[in-house]
Amino acid sequence: MTPTQSTQIPDSELFAYPHLYRKIAGALQYLSITRPDIAFAANQICQYMHAPTNYHFQLLKRLLRYIKGSLDYGLPISPGNLSLRTYEEADWASDSSDRKSVSGFCTYLGNTLISWSVKKQTTVAKSSTEAEYRSLSAAVSDVLWLRRLVQELQLPQSSPTTIYCDNTSAINCSGKKSYFSRSHQTY
Incomplete structure (x- = not known):
């Protein structure tokens, strides 16, 4: 599809x-x-x-x-590097019936896919930057949880988790504490 x-x-x-x-x-x-x-x-x-x-x-x-x-398809588990990395993406206003965006991300532990999500966003984003920022936020939340989990499994992460995002504006927004002025709060 x-x-x-x-x-x-x-x-x-x-x-x-x-x-x-x-x-x-x-x-x-x-x-x-x-x-x-x-x-x-x-x-x-x-x-x-x-x-x-x-x-x-x-x-x-x-x-x-x-x-x-495609019966042989599935999630392969392979040995190797045990560092986390995440890829995120959003499709701005992709649903023509309600104009909501779809967020998605996947996280790898080495070469093994261990977590993924694809969800329609709950509210309508006013721009592709906003849709990507929301997707990035969801990916970061998942990464924080996964880092705690792998720590409990005694697989400590010695470096920060890399999160790949293809939207320059969303990346810039994520580094600013008070970017979204709608809420009039500092984060």
């Missing part, structure tokens, strides 16, 4: 077996824990569990066919 593909088809009929749709969609959501390659598509499919249409069921079957052809 492409990120820009619209999943809302207004003149599509309701799917005749919504219970079946919900059952399969729920199983796909569970599977996405170990298959991050299907996480976005599973999330999109799950957004229509309350009233799935025939079009949504076609998307669900398409995802099942992809899974059948």
Whole structure:
């Protein structure tokens, strides 16, 4: 499923077996824990569990066919360097129905993916910088938690965790304590 593909088809009929749709969609959501390659598509499919249409069921079957052809995919665990690094991204106003942005980040311990998230932001961002800044903030929160976890697992991090962000304005905002004047507070 492409990120820009619209999943809302207004003149599509309701799917005749919504219970079946919900059952399969729920199983796909569970599977996405170990298959991050299907996480976005599973999330999109799950957004229509309350009233799935025939079009949504076609998307669900398409995802099942992809899974059948990629059974060997998964999360590889490899030995090596044990330093944390994170990549974050945001897609500004990507949902045309509500104009909300989608945030995503993933964190590696060495070469092994250990944490990831893709979520629609709760409010509408007024700019791509704001959307990226929110995504960066969520990634930092996750990194702080992960650093505490790996410390408990006796894998101390001797250097700061690198967080990769491709938005120069969001990077600049993250270094300023009172950038957002809307709240009139210093952070």
